[in-house]
Amino acid sequence: MAKTSQAAGLHRASLDKLHDLDAALELMYYGWRGMTLEADAYLAKQGLSRPHHRILYVVARRPDIAIGSLLEVLGISKQALSRPLNLLQERKLVTSKRSPEQHRSKLLRLTEAGRRIEQRASDHERKVLREAFDRVGASGAAAWMAVMETIADNN
Amino acid sequence: MAKTSQAAGLHRASLDKLHDLDAALELMYYGWRGMTLEADAYLAKQGLSRPHHRILYVVARRPDIAIGSLLEVLGISKQALSRPLNLLQERKLVTSKRSPEQHRSKLLRLTEAGRRIEQRASDHERKVLREAFDRVGASGAAAWMAVMETIADNN
């Protein structure tokens, strides 16, 4: 997992706008990329990548989450989870213990090192958001959140 | 390329917020997914997927683009381009002709069928954006764009 670096290039291309909302459509694409670029670079330096970060992020916010619940939250199969999760455990970024009462399920937690990496990776992403929000002020930030909520809830 | 459908699940998970901007961070993730969900489902029905759509999208907005320029815009290797592009040509969604003067390069265009599929796929994405923008009004939409531009330009 993880390579040296990515394709580079990838400056926002300037394409003709055929429709009113083409600019917005492209901004969603480049926005996602802009937010994750530095975090991905940091993760790659640690020999980790996006799937590992997703696991760390969720476990950080749901200590003692069971494997099954983690699968639900991530929306992937257990087979897809196993490789990145095993790596995180080998690296001692995540620990698991059996539940005292529900002995069937395994409860996951981050170690101190896991918390540190999760924080640093997420910090890169939050930094980009913070800078953008600072430029538009609180009302602009609120509008951004409102738009994104509507889009996100488009199931 | 393309399967029957995706993992399903994937309701926005409710995780504890450890930081101020965690909600925004998650909205970026779910926003991207919300925008592309229906478009991806439509593409899958056509036996196509995201890489094909990206090609169709760019060629629609840069008729007579050369392969090399397309590679730059997409930011992938020519080997990665070849499979989806060849499929699009076999399906007669994209045509290529050699340039009259610059005979070395090959110029790409969408056929009528290619244009139609590109439009329908992108329409799904624009529809989601339009609904969200309608809810917050022109000033909210402008704020969203301003935030996304700052984030996108974070190189």
Place this chain on the structure above:
DNA sequence: CATCTCATGTCAACTATGTTGACTTGAGAT
């Protein structure tokens, strides 16, 4: 004409991230 460059194409091997399906293991519940 001969050679150089340049855009494109293609073969091969590899990585990463996911999928299904089938089966095992180990512990709790009946």
Place this chain on the structure above:
DNA sequence: ATCTCAAGTCAACATAGTTGACATGAGATG
């Protein structure tokens, strides 16, 4: 003793990308 259920594991496959090496065909240059 058996059933159920969470978790783990093996195999085969699909998709989307990477590098490296090499071929081809045409325009540009000595």
